[in-house]
Amino acid sequence: MTLPFNIQAQAGAARQARIETAHGPVETPAFMPVGTAGTVKAVPQDILEDLGADNLGAQIILGNTYHLYLRPGHELVRKLGGLHKFMSWERALLTDSGGFQVFSLSELRKVTEEGVSFRSHLDGTSHLFTPERSMEIQIALGADIVMAFDECTEHPAERERARQSMEMTLRWARRSKEYFEAHKQECPWAESGHRGIGSSRHPETLHTPATRPGAAAEDESVSKELPATPALFGIVQGGMYADLRRESAERTVEIGFPGYAIGGLSVGESREKTRDMIAATLEILPKDKPRYVMGVGYPEEIVQYAAMGVDMMDCVLPTRAARHGLLFTSEGRVNIKNARYAQDQGPPDSKCGCRVCRRYSRAYLRHLFVSAEPLAAVLNTMHNLAFYLDTMRAVRHAITLGDLSGILSGSVSLA
RNA sequence: GCACAGGUGACCGAGUGGUUAAUGGUAGCAGACUGUAAAUCUGCCGCUCUUCGGAGCUACGGAGGUUCGAAUCCUCCCCUGUGCA
Numbered sequence: 001m002t003l004p005f006n007i008q009a010q011a012g013a014a015r016q017a018r019i020e021t022a023h024g025p026v027e028t029p030a031f032m033p034v035g036t037a038g039t040v041k042a043v044p045q046d047i048l049e050d051l052g053a054d055n056l057g058a059q060i061i062l063g064n065t066y067h068l069y070l071r072p073g074h075e076l077v078r079k080l081g082g083l084h085k086f087m088s089w090e091r092a093l094l095t096d097s098g099g100f101q102v103f104s105l106s107e108l109r110k111v112t113e114e115g116v117s118f119r120s121h122l123d124g125t126s127h128l129f130t131p132e133r134s135m136e137i138q139i140a141l142g143a144d145i146v147m148a149f150d151e152c153t154e155h156p157a158e159r160e161r162a163r164q165s166m167e168m169t170l171r172w173a174r175r176s177k178e179y180f181e182a183h184k185q186e187c188p189w190a191e192s193g194h195r196g197i198g199s200s201r202h203p204e205t206l207h208t209p210a211t212r213p214g215a216a217a218e219d220e221s222v223s224k225e226l227p228a229t230p231a232l233f234g235i236v237q238g239g240m241y242a243d244l245r246r247e248s249a250e251r252t253v254e255i256g257f258p259g260y261a262i263g264g265l266s267v268g269e270s271r272e273k274t275r276d277m278i279a280a281t282l283e284i285l286p287k288d289k290p291r292y293v294m295g296v297g298y299p300e301e302i303v304q305y306a307a308m309g310v311d312m313m314d315c316v317l318p319t320r321a322a323r324h325g326l327l328f329t330s331e332g333r334v335n336i337k338n339a340r341y342a343q344d345q346g347p348p349d350s351k352c353g354c355r356v357c358r359r360y361s362r363a364y365l366r367h368l369f370v371s372a373e374p375l376a377a378v379l380n381t382m383h384n385l386a387f388y389l390d391t392m393r394a395v396r397h398a399i400t401l402g403d404l405s406g407i408l409s410g411s412v413s414l415a
Numbered sequence: 416g417c418a419c420a421g422g423u424g425a426c427c428g429a430g431u432g433g434u435u436a437a438u439g440g441u442a443g444c445a446g447a448c449u450g451u452a453a454a455u456c457u458g459c460c461g462c463u464c465u466u467c468g469g470a471g472c473u474a475c476g477g478a479g480g481u482u483c484g485a486a487u488c489c490u491c492c493c494c495u496g497u498g499c500a
Contacts, residue, residue, distance in 0.1 A: 036451050062450075100450045108452080121452040152450075235450090266449040274449090294450035301449080316451045323454050324447085339444070369454095377454055 003231035013309035029306035060092035082142030082188030095143035103152035131175035162239025242280035249284035322380035354386035
């Protein structure tokens with residue numbers, strides 16, 4: 001089994017499922033915090049492990065190929081046992097392929113059929129990323145889920161440009177898969193025959209499973225079916241053209257992956273357009289595989305997409321916005337630096353049960369932010385991630401109950 | 416008391432005759448942020464009006480003066496720092 005995906009409940013198009021990775025389960029629909037450079041910025045790993053009202057914490061986080069390749073270098077990470085061990089994160093890990101950097105570093109790169117030549121934003125040195133290279137790096141990092149190397153098409157893009165970009169992403173997907181299948185055994189944990197969260201791969205840094213509620217539910221019969229290698233996801237592109245999206249989805253499915261991502265969204269288009277593109281793509285993607293919308297979104301967006309049948313999402317928004325003083329709450333957005341919170345003794349979110357809301361006032365968080373205290377970033381990020389994780393937990397619960405109407409209308413409390 | 420050096424908008428600090436309501440910072444106020452080149456970026460930041468194009472008023476320690484025109488030059492006064500007594 002490359003990546004078990006067991007659907008446990010459905011409500012309309014939405015599904016509540018469980019992905020079994022070699023590093024623990026992932027309950028879906030899931031929000032995945034972004035940890036670009038081997039850290040979810042401002043939050044220690046042990047805190048990530050029990051964020052949220054139920055202390056389930058994040059079950060999966062992201063890392064980034066481009067950033068970790070430049071620093072500290074994927075070979076160093078491999079030498080140190082892989083990214084899980086390096087950053088002491090025992091749960092599931094997904095690495096982005098560097099495809100998004102093709103888009104975001106547009107002034108520092110050049111795209112050709114072979115791949116993308118980059119200038120490092122750190123020191124200006126030149127580097128070439130190809131599908132093969134991206135796979136090599138991701139395998140060395142040892143993520144549980146590896147992403148195909150794609151081109152995130154810019155927006156706006158003419159139809160013909162979007163088509164050509166999509167075609168190249170398809171060719172790169174085949175190359176990604178070919179290299180990945182030939183080399184996936186080389187990932188740091190595949191070689192050791194690691195199975196499941198319960199084994200003590202590096203006991204010197206491990207917590208015992210019993211102390212980590214979110215990851216402690218494994219039993220031996222399930223463990224035997226856990227993946228022995230990473231899994232590679234394909235990525236659908238197609239710009240803002242529904243027919244291209246469908247074609248991209250069909251042809252990506254033909255190549256065959258254990259999960260599919262929808263990329264190239266939230267790049268400047270309207271929310272309605274984003275939703276339409278997701279809807280068009282979901283029509284085609286197989287219902288028995290995880291579907292992952294990359295790079296979204298606001299709390300209300302991830303709820304909506306989950307309701308449409310999306311299983312996984314990631315976004316820098318909760319972490320970045322937190323560092324910029326924006327808190328997401330059940331009462332809407334709170335810009336904690338605003339003067340009106342200077343004497344507000346209430347919690348950031350009166351309906352949130354996270355450890356930040358239980359302990360600190362808006363006045364204090366504002367003071368920390370205004371004072372540029374590092375703790376401001378820590379506490380704000382902890383809250384935002386807890387809010388996102390709790391939002392997804394509420395969505396999963398609602399699916400189990402077979403009714404998403406309450407949470408879609410925003411009338412259901414998260415805590 | 417004498418000699419230098421200074422006194423600029425909330426603060427620091429440019430500017431030494433007009434293009435100056437006055438460069439830059441900081442503080443303050445608000446906004447943005449969607450597979451992280453982001454603890455970042457943007458706007459506002461003398462007062463009063465405004466059809467949002469602008470209009471008027473006040474302002475570079477104080478008071479006079481020179482000049483078509485002064486934060487900028489001159490005189491006197493006040494204050495601050497340093498040195499010498």
